[in-house]
Amino acid sequence: MGSQTPLYACHVEAGARIVDFGGWDMPLHYGSQLEEHHAVRKHAGAFDVSHMTVVDLSGAGATEFLRHLLANDVARLKEQGKALYSCMLNSAGGVIDDLITYYLAPDRYRAIVNAATREKDLAWINEQAAMYSVEVAERPELAMIAVQGPEARSLAAPLIGDQWREAALALQPFYALEAGDLFIARTGYTGEDGWEIVLPAAQAPGFWRQCLDAGIRPCGLGARDTLRLEAGMNLYGADMDETISPLEAGLGWTIAWEPKGRDFIGRGPLTEMRSNPGQRKFAGLLLEGKGVLRNHQRVVVDGNDDGEITSGGFSPTMERSIAMARIPAGDYETAQVEVRNRLLDVRVVGMPFVRNGKIRIDL
Amino acid sequence: MSELPGDLVYTKEHEWLRQEEDGSVTIGVTDHAQAALGDLVYVELPEVDQDVERGGEMAVVESVKAASDVYAPIGGTVIQVNEDLADDPEKINADPYGDGWIVRLQPSGDAGDTMDPDAYQAFLDQLDE
Numbered sequence: 001m002g003s004q005t006p007l008y009a010c011h012v013e014a015g016a017r018i019v020d021f022g023g024w025d026m027p028l029h030y031g032s033q034l035e036e037h038h039a040v041r042k043h044a045g046a047f048d049v050s051h052m053t054v055v056d057l058s059g060a061g062a063t064e065f066l067r068h069l070l071a072n073d074v075a076r077l078k079e080q081g082k083a084l085y086s087c088m089l090n091s092a093g094g095v096i097d098d099l100i101t102y103y104l105a106p107d108r109y110r111a112i113v114n115a116a117t118r119e120k121d122l123a124w125i126n127e128q129a130a131m132y133s134v135e136v137a138e139r140p141e142l143a144m145i146a147v148q149g150p151e152a153r154s155l156a157a158p159l160i161g162d163q164w165r166e167a168a169l170a171l172q173p174f175y176a177l178e179a180g181d182l183f184i185a186r187t188g189y190t191g192e193d194g195w196e197i198v199l200p201a202a203q204a205p206g207f208w209r210q211c212l213d214a215g216i217r218p219c220g221l222g223a224r225d226t227l228r229l230e231a232g233m234n235l236y237g238a239d240m241d242e243t244i245s246p247l248e249a250g251l252g253w254t255i256a257w258e259p260k261g262r263d264f265i266g267r268g269p270l271t272e273m274r275s276n277p278g279q280r281k282f283a284g285l286l287l288e289g290k291g292v293l294r295n296h297q298r299v300v301v302d303g304n305d306d307g308e309i310t311s312g313g314f315s316p317t318m319e320r321s322i323a324m325a326r327i328p329a330g331d332y333e334t335a336q337v338e339v340r341n342r343l344l345d346v347r348v349v350g351m352p353f354v355r356n357g358k359i360r361i362d363l
Numbered sequence: 364m365s366e367l368p369g370d371l372v373y374t375k376e377h378e379w380l381r382q383e384e385d386g387s388v389t390i391g392v393t394d395h396a397q398a399a400l401g402d403l404v405y406v407e408l409p410e411v412d413q414d415v416e417r418g419g420e421m422a423v424v425e426s427v428k429a430a431s432d433v434y435a436p437i438g439g440t441v442i443q444v445n446e447d448l449a450d451d452p453e454k455i456n457a458d459p460y461g462d463g464w465i466v467r468l469q470p471s472g473d474a475g476d477t478m479d480p481d482a483y484q485a486f487l488d489q490l491d492e
Contacts, residue, residue, distance in 0.1 A: 033402050
């Protein structure tokens with residue numbers, strides 16, 4: 001038996017199929033992953049993401065520390081509540097984790113990191129923090145619920161206290177608000193509008209039930225994965241890890257190269273890789289025919305088979321199979337994927353595949 | 364847990380077989396199998412007239428989660444495939460013992476070890492423990 005979130009009993013009660021995810025007993029689906037996926041694209045879904053790790057960073061050196069720790073630059077966060085997506089790199093430029101950092105107030109930040117990487121992340125952050133005037137505090141007493149979908153905010157708004165509701169609804173994308181016991185962020189991992197709400201564990205089951213009573217459908221990790229794949233959002237451990245740089249994972253846009261003088265961890269090796277024309281690129285694939293692309297299948301472009309699917313699956317919205325892949329450098333419009341000893345034709349496409357309910361690729 | 368149909372026999376690979384009156388055998392996957400796979404999104408079927416060996420790969424069922432081989436529980440010649448599954452693979456989820464059947468074989472030998480409904484239920488119960 002793994003760790004359980006404060007919502008575990010709710011999931012079991014709702015008939016969830018429980019699976020292990022990074023040491024946590026989590027709901028895979030509550031009956032139909034496909035229906036949960038469609039609910040988020042067309043209406044609203046709720047996800048228990050309490051397994052994710054919340055880390056608060058505060059102190060006079062917090063900004064300086066994060067500017068060293070992260071490949072993206074928190075100095076870009078001028079307004080309180082603004083969020084920043086970034087990779088945390090090792091000294092070789094490999095990705096230790098990807099995370100979102102929220103700028104809460106001068107000298108105060110909240111970072112939300114992955115569940116499966118919790119221990120190594122905390123060890124790394126604490127090791128790096130030793131030289132800075134910063135306090136690192138994990139917040140295991142907090143739970144987290146994501147409500148996602150075009151109707152998610154309007155359905156969840158009545159659950160927010162009167163004094164905070166208006167401000168919560170006024171949040172722009174990628175901004176967050178501290179609302180008493182709640183922390184409300186207009187972020188997510190589905191490609192749809194919505195909130196991610198951090199709240200005390202004791203309040204989580206009540207809030208979850210109210211979400212469901214409001215007509216928000218409970219959704220498991222299965223739908224979370226197909227939604228993020230359609231949205232072109234990377235999954236740590238699949239699309240990148242400590243041996244892969246953000247440049248080969250489609251995350252070059254998250255590296256803040258300017259100002260040149262900022263000494264972030266991994267900058268040196270990354271700078272060298274950046275000028276290497278042979279490095280692989282990250283692209284979307286669309287299967288032209290029937291079948292399903294899967295992780296680790298080989299991708300062949302112009303006879304070069306040094307390509308690999310990092311995340312593949314079936315897109316419920318497109319009713320086609322799609323994938324993210326690392327493929328040889330160059331410009332290609334088509335490629336082939338080896339599926340059970342056969343080469344299937346795929347189109348190389350830009351991502352996202354789907355955003356805000358709309359298919360972005362010509363089928 | 365749904366009731367196991369009494370007129371079928373089952374395998375440890377979670378397939379079912381129905382002996383038809385004309386001597387052919389219809390094969391599908393069990394309710395347990397479809398539940399474990401999750402929503403099915405693609406089924407790769409064999410060709411009609413194709414010979415399959417007992418224990419050989421006969422079809423592939425792919426769900427949102429994973430691809431899973433369906434092995435022939437009995438050797439023989441494929442005489443019919445459920446073509447509806449090409450457009451509606453979810454029929455296997457909705458009705459695994461009925462509209463979700465996969466192939467019909469004309470057997471050329473005996474099936475391997477199969478279980479009657481009670482024995483298969485006992486096998487499932489033991490998996491849950």
